[in-house]
Amino acid sequence: GAGVSQSPSNKVTEKGKDVELRCDPISGHTALYWYRQSLGQGLEFLIYFQGNSAPDKSGLPSDRFSAERTGGSVSTLTIQRTQQEDSAVYLCASSWGQGGDSPLHFGNGTRLTVT
């Protein structure tokens, strides 16, 4: 079947606006991760879902960031009042089982540019 799908692929927004990023994981994958990839910063963990619950939100940079997952499937990452430092590629990944016990399947990411 299809892999992990993320939309939009690119998003340019003005500073102060809210943005919503979407992730469709592979069907049946119970674990879903959000990461942020910035130039020279590697992959920064944001949040992890097991089903619809988020056992680990420790990576969210500030209270402007929030995420939810519904029906054990689609997830949305919302950034309120965007700042220029939020510019990055936001990656979603999903996997079977208990998350880190099985390999992650990544989407192509959403490139966010805050002007």
Next chain:
Amino acid sequence: AQSVSQHNHHVILSEAASLELGCNYSYGGTVNLFWYVQYPGQHLQLLLKYFSGDPLVKGIKGFEAEFIKSKFSFNLRKPSVQWSDTAEYFCAVNARAAGNKLTFGGGTRVLVKP
């Protein structure tokens, strides 16, 4: 703080040269270890993984990695690289003690000159 460290940010080498990328982590206890690769313009994909058993694991495209528990290391190797190995390589660790969060290193950009 617990972390995953990749020693080299950039590596440049010629075809047929040998490659070794270092990865160290600071978690105690049981760990699952991964190397992911991101080829230019493509999404991240799994190169190889270690969960248990033989500490020398083999992955796709001739890559292998060795888990040395006493050194908290999981270095990636390839005896003879090709131009198509040009990519960014990420080490990742899942530690039971830290829940099921998969933590990535900062990545190493590898450029193989033809």
